Amino acid sequence: MRKTLLPLVFYLAASAALAQPPPPGLVPLDELNLFPRDQLSVEVNLAGGMLHLIAAAAEDDPDFSAIVGGLQSINVQVFPLKGVKAESIKPKIDHAVQWLESRGWKVNVRVRDQGQETFIYMKEQSGKIVGLTVLTFKPGEEAAVINIAGRIDPAQIGRVGQKLHLPQLEKIPARPKKPN
Amino acid sequence: MNRHDDDLKCHDALDLLEPYVDGDLETAEAERLRSHLESCRACAAELVLAERIQRELRALPQLDCPPEIVERVRREGAQVLSFRSPARPRGPALPFRIAAAAALLAVALGGGIFFVRSQQQPRQPSAAEVARATQQARYALAYLGRVSRQASLDVRDDVIARRVVLPAAQSVSHSIGISLGEAPEKPAPARDEQAQ
Amino acid sequence: MLTAFDDTAHRYRGRVYSFARYLLSNREEAEDVTQEVLLRLWRHQDGVEEERLGAWLLRVTRNACYDLLRRRRSDATQPGMAASLDDEAAQELTSAEPDPQAQAEAADFRRRLLSALEELGEPYKSIIILREVQGLAHREIGEALGIPEVTVRVHLHRGRKKLREQLREANP
Numbered sequence: 001m002r003k004t005l006l007p008l009v010f011y012l013a014a015s016a017a018l019a020q021p022p023p024p025g026l027v028p029l030d031e032l033n034l035f036p037r038d039q040l041s042v043e044v045n046l047a048g049g050m051l052h053l054i055a056a057a058a059e060d061d062p063d064f065s066a067i068v069g070g071l072q073s074i075n076v077q078v079f080p081l082k083g084v085k086a087e088s089i090k091p092k093i094d095h096a097v098q099w100l101e102s103r104g105w106k107v108n109v110r111v112r113d114q115g116q117e118t119f120i121y122m123k124e125q126s127g128k129i130v131g132l133t134v135l136t137f138k139p140g141e142e143a144a145v146i147n148i149a150g151r152i153d154p155a156q157i158g159r160v161g162q163k164l165h166l167p168q169l170e171k172i173p174a175r176p177k178k179p180n
Numbered sequence: 181m182n183r184h185d186d187d188l189k190c191h192d193a194l195d196l197l198e199p200y201v202d203g204d205l206e207t208a209e210a211e212r213l214r215s216h217l218e219s220c221r222a223c224a225a226e227l228v229l230a231e232r233i234q235r236e237l238r239a240l241p242q243l244d245c246p247p248e249i250v251e252r253v254r255r256e257g258a259q260v261l262s263f264r265s266p267a268r269p270r271g272p273a274l275p276f277r278i279a280a281a282a283a284l285l286a287v288a289l290g291g292g293i294f295f296v297r298s299q300q301q302p303r304q305p306s307a308a309e310v311a312r313a314t315q316q317a318r319y320a321l322a323y324l325g326r327v328s329r330q331a332s333l334d335v336r337d338d339v340i341a342r343r344v345v346l347p348a349a350q351s352v353s354h355s356i357g358i359s360l361g362e363a364p365e366k367p368a369p370a371r372d373e374q375a376q
Numbered sequence: 377m378l379t380a381f382d383d384t385a386h387r388y389r390g391r392v393y394s395f396a397r398y399l400l401s402n403r404e405e406a407e408d409v410t411q412e413v414l415l416r417l418w419r420h421q422d423g424v425e426e427e428r429l430g431a432w433l434l435r436v437t438r439n440a441c442y443d444l445l446r447r448r449r450s451d452a453t454q455p456g457m458a459a460s461l462d463d464e465a466a467q468e469l470t471s472a473e474p475d476p477q478a479q480a481e482a483a484d485f486r487r488r489l490l491s492a493l494e495e496l497g498e499p500y501k502s503i504i505i506l507r508e509v510q511g512l513a514h515r516e517i518g519e520a521l522g523i524p525e526v527t528v529r530v531h532l533h534r535g536r537k538k539l540r541e542q543l544r545e546a547n548p
Contacts, residue, residue: 076320132324
């Protein structure tokens with residue numbers, strides 16, 4: 001009986017999960033339509049299940065594992081700006097800023113420096129940070145948007161992030177695979 | 181022969197064929213084109229080709245999506261839960277309890293169909309896929325770290341007039357202050373007038 | 377439990393699949409893209425306004441197809457993909473021509489048309505598929521591609537002109 005019930009429970013629980021709303025801190029980057037996706041230099045799309053696997057596999061780095069284990073999604077788009085007119089991207093950044101602010105995101109830091117702009121937005125729910133979005137734009141170099149959603153401890157992310165060096169990524173975006 | 185002089189060159193007429201087919205030309209321009217087509221066989225033949233292309237495109241079928249695609253999406257979605265479930269430390273969450281209750285009910289009512297469908301196990305990502313995803317997650321955090329470092333430099337340098345730092349709502353400004361590591365204890369003064 | 381998702385998925389899956397199919401000229405890849413797009417729909421449906429859902433889905437579909445086409449370009453070892461021609465669309469059409477010779481000519485024209493469409497650059501290809509094959513309004517296409525309606529019309533005309541030039545050159 002127990003053997004029969006267990007898959008049932010998992011099936012129905014899976015169905016329940018399908019009906020769950022997306023994480024409140026998630027920003028659908030497709031909806032923002034910031035950069036032409038065929039020209040991105042880096043694209044990362046990681047969601048809940050894979051993040052738990054990453055956390056489990058990173059036992060040798062407890063800080064990293066703890067951060068990733070608490071996240072529900074990581075999405076990154078990096079767009080190279082070499083040879084691209086800054087004016088063509090700037091309105092899109094402005095649009096993204098409007099999009100975020102109209103949906104309850106609060107700007108935390110806004111830096112403008114010699115053409116470079118960086119925005120750090122956070123989303124709170126019940127007094128906890130549930131989303132972090134960074135928009136950064138440096139003419140002649142690159143523009144990027146990073147969104148992480150889930151249980152976020154900015155202090156921990158800041159500490160760990162500053163220890164890490166930017167690894168070289170394959171210039172191929174992640175995407176879901178068809179199950180066999 | 182023509183109601184208007186044929187003052188249109190073939191080169192220009194060929195540019196107008198598709199707008200003409202779509203009815204997007206102004207009346208006078210359409211009339212000029214018609215006059216030209218009456219006296220130019222080559223361009224008239226091009227119009228026939230333009231019309232045929234549109235007709236053939238519109239006759240192309242809407243290709244049907246195989247119904248199993250939606251099923252695949254459900255299975256892929258179910259994968260999320262199967263990864264999530266071990267992470268729950270304190271007993272089952274509400275959806276899980278509801279699902280369990282529903283499962284009991286389903287068994288009581290003879291829910292064979294549920295059992296058959298539950299046999300479709302989601303595919304587990306390979307070690308290589310997890311390793312690649314790990315690299316991507318590290319990249320994302322490293323990028324966040326780099327931006328934080330740059331932002332923190334600007335926070336300290338906020339006395340420079342060209343640089344603008346707007347501290348956010350009080351509730352979260354403390355958090356980012358910590359996240360920036362080297363940020364000053366006091367938030368930088370807001371300069372709204374320069375921000376927009 | 378899945379009613380909202382099912383409803384949306386059933387409403388749009390044909391449009392998504394058909395768009396991907398004509399953009400990619402490849403059945404398996406179009407299925408992959410449709411799956412990916414529906415997954416994104418499931419993840420993001422609450423973040424997308426109902427009235428913009430159709431445009432959003434088409435945009436996501438187009439982006440996903442771009443990803444695949446880019447991979448095709450970078451993976452030169454993938455056999456026969458770049459040169460593949462989607463014959464199925466041509467085969468699914470039954471010719472109205474009674475004469476076998478005219479039928480053969482019509483089939484040949486259609487094949488050349490699909491081949492020219494496959495080779496057509498963006499945004500012409502997307503716009504022609506969405507307008508002529510799928511019958512969307514200029515406004516809907518503009519929303520999906522993020523361009524003004526008037527630009528849609530201009531690109532549509534230019535795209536069909538390019539097809540005409542291709543077909544004329546192939547059969548002068």
